[in-house]
Amino acid sequence: MRNAFAKQLTALGEQDERIVLLSGDIGNRMFDDFKQRCPGRFFNCGIAEGNMMSMAAGLAMSGMRPVVYTITPFVTTRCLEQIRVDVCYHRVPVVIMGVGGGLAYASLGATHHSCEDIGFLRLLPNMAVVCPGDAVETRAALKAAIACEHGVYVRLGKKGEPEVHSGDIDFELGKAIVLAKGKQVTLVSTGNMLPVAVEAADLLQADGIEAGVASMHTVKPLDTGFLNQAFASCEVVVTVEEHSAIGGLGGAVAEWLSEQEVAGAKLLRIGTADHFLHEAGNQQHARECYQIDAASIVERILSLESRL
């Protein structure tokens, strides 16, 4: 996803001289092309995220379209105060790009995990939260985010994620993309869990359960039109995210659901549990620990069989 981001940003930056890239001392060589094609519009802001985020707001107040990029926990929770006050309170167009959302940096330990960021940023007024599901969605999300007049948080995975979409997609902020409709189960995925959700749906199909998948790339604003349909048309709606089951997509859907008049499908929230991981391991291992890998998701869904 990060390479798709860098390439797309360079293409957009060539067309739009307002675009300026701020990096928190990461992306070695990744932005060489941007630096060359958009001279004077790349700044390595060092390991100083608070200053970086406020500067982005100052740039945005002065007519620029800053894109702020570093590792997810550091571009979100580390400088949450600057996002809240300088970006959101002033309602200025800053695009916040977090690389390594969720457990993408699993092996670096919990300092580099990010399973709370969607919740924190979703709370902020004037902030949209977008979690692309693959490289194709990443390109579309970046373009849409830069066109916004307010802050947008875009949560990326890392690199080498499978591409779920083939070719162009119809992408609109706040509109879920339905990959397959399911009569019994609808898996509603956000961010880098999209390939996992697709895999889980395939496993369910193999078990004879009609499962559909949607990419809920935008957590805020929530696509309530899609949710209405999903809850009315199947038995179980499963939110899937590499984020705490508290406060993220599952939390947002639960908040919305609590105020609906008609009881529809049951909601199952797949997300990380309310504890830190203390052991070594790669992303797949971390997903298994948190039981958010495809097999665990299927098991959780099948345990609701009475409902199916």
Place this chain on the structure above:
Amino acid sequence: MSVLPDTSVDLTAVARQLRRHVVRMSHEGRAPHLGSSLSCIDILVAAYWDTLKIDPASPDDPDRDRFILSKGHAAAALYATLAERGFFPSEELAEYNCAGSRFPEQPSPGAVPGVEAATGSLGHGLSLGLGMALAARIQNRSYRVMAVVSDGECNEGTVWEAAMFAAAQQLDNVAVVVDYNRWQATGRSEEIMAIDPMIDKWKAFGWATASVDGHDIDRLVEQFNQLPLQSGRPSAIVARTTKGKGISFMEDDNNWHYRIPNEDELQAALAELDGDSDA
């Protein structure tokens, strides 16, 4: 685009008028931080009546100089300055801190013409200013950025993140003015955090520096008009100030960080300021 004020104006009289405003505003609006407002008034007068290229009739001109009062708790001084400088009628200052008005104790974004940023949370203003200064460089504009920070505010780590970044980028279109009154909310600044030697810190961080009597408007103007103090470096001016300046019984008394003058104190303060004008 710049409209400079009438140079025949007596700037010490302007400062007295601003002090009258902030004392009244604190009393009538029941708002604290009067000592902090009085501390920075002469800095504001020097900047707004001499140095800044601004036009009250076009507060959004993209080429205007940017002034950020990073110590947002002194917003009363900024509101009074903007009113007297012609950004809005000074009668509106009576709405300060009134429910429903556009003048909260600390400025909100976009509400009052001339307020560049909503400040109040410390350690933001200089960094915002650096963003504005970078934009000037990218857009090839010649405006300058001035941020006023308090010495207490320099407790915040982001101030020093900004200091390192500005020096690395050689942002000589940025100046920080430290309102160095040596008090913060609950005590002597140098006793709470080792902020001294203040000027040496900025120097060590790569800034061109100057120290000036923060209540001598002529000297402040002189320094401001020398900006940048050195080509290729951001400028730091440490303005030696007295908290509560201008009202004898408030000067250097940190109780006036929070205290609000009662009717008698208001009248005594106004009498002192009027007495000054007769002198």
